[in-house]
Amino acid sequence: AQxxxxxxxxxxxxxxxxxxxxxxxxxxxPPYLFWYVQYPNQGLQLLLKYTTGATLVKGINGFEAxxxxxxxxxxxxxxxxxxSDAAEYFCAVSPFGKGNKLVFGAGTILRVKx
Amino acid sequence: xxxxxxxxxxxxxxxxxxxxIQCQVDSQVTMMFWYRQQPGQSLTLIAxxxxxxxxxxxxxxxxxxxxxxxxxxxxxxxxxSNMSPEDSSIYLCxxxxxxxxxxxxxxxxxxxTVL
Numbered sequence: 001a002q003x004x005x006x007x008x009x010x011x012x013x014x015x016x017x018x019x020x021x022x023x024x025x026x027x028x029x030p031p032y033l034f035w036y037v038q039y040p041n042q043g044l045q046l047l048l049k050y051t052t053g054a055t056l057v058k059g060i061n062g063f064e065a066x067x068x069x070x071x072x073x074x075x076x077x078x079x080x081x082x083x084s085d086a087a088e089y090f091c092a093v094s095p096f097g098k099g100n101k102l103v104f105g106a107g108t109i110l111r112v113k114x
Numbered sequence: 115x116x117x118x119x120x121x122x123x124x125x126x127x128x129x130x131x132x133x134x135i136q137c138q139v140d141s142q143v144t145m146m147f148w149y150r151q152q153p154g155q156s157l158t159l160i161a162x163x164x165x166x167x168x169x170x171x172x173x174x175x176x177x178x179x180x181x182x183x184x185x186x187x188x189x190x191x192x193x194x195s196n197m198s199p200e201d202s203s204i205y206l207c208x209x210x211x212x213x214x215x216x217x218x219x220x221x222x223x224x225x226x227t228v229l
Contacts, residue, residue, distance in 0.1 A: 032216065043206060043222040044157075051216050090156060094218075101147065101172070102208075102218055104156045 002027045002095040006105035014113045019063075019078040021108050023091030026072065032094040033074040034102065035065055039087045047089070050074065061085070086112045118209060124225040127197055134193045135224045137207035142187035144211025147218065148180070151204040160205075163190040187212075197228045 007022040036044040048059025055067040091105040117140040146163040169182035208218040
């Protein structure tokens with residue numbers, strides 16, 4: 001069965017510091033991988049995705065993620081945190097590609113300290 | 115990106131009653147999904163809404179409890195039947211296909227509280 005593990009339910013960083021949110025997945029086939037962000041009392045917004053091709057993908061708001069097949073990882077990074085980045089972040093995998101369900105990780109709440 | 119709306123945005127209901135949630139997309143899409151996000155938890159897929167046929171339910175979810183309709187390529191409804199406090203969650207629809215390939219876009223969600 002496919003699964004997604006996000007290490008750390010809560011991450012706290014200082015404003016201007018590096019943001020690193022970890023995501024590992026298990027999948028028997030090459031998956032599609034996604035990061036979504038959820039601001040308080042809002043729906044999910046797509047940050048970035050990996051389907052095929054270049055393994056380093058760039059998303060909105062300065063975030064990027066790298067697909068590492070050997071490590072089955074898809075960690076999310078941002079060089080410099082901003083207060084507005086405070087939100088909950090979800091890593092998701094679509095094990096069978098487009099048109100199929102997403103399996104979500106448990107989520108990581110990012111806190112940004114001033 | 116797709117404009118996806120859900121109605122109602124929130125509701126407070128009494129146990130034993132039913133609530134129907136609507137999901138409307140501004141263009142035709144191939145796939146529509148319904149997810150549940152219980153308080154403080156991640157999202158879990160309830161079912162895939164199939165246009166013109168019965169929905170495909172995930173393990174642990176049944177049609178009698180969560181009937182779903184999808185009469186066309188831009189609209190779907192999810193009904194939460196015979197509600198109990200355990201049904202208090204955020205219910206989200208997502209869409210994929212049409213001009214939105216390879217990615218699911220989510221509606222704003224419906225926040226349901228059952229007393």
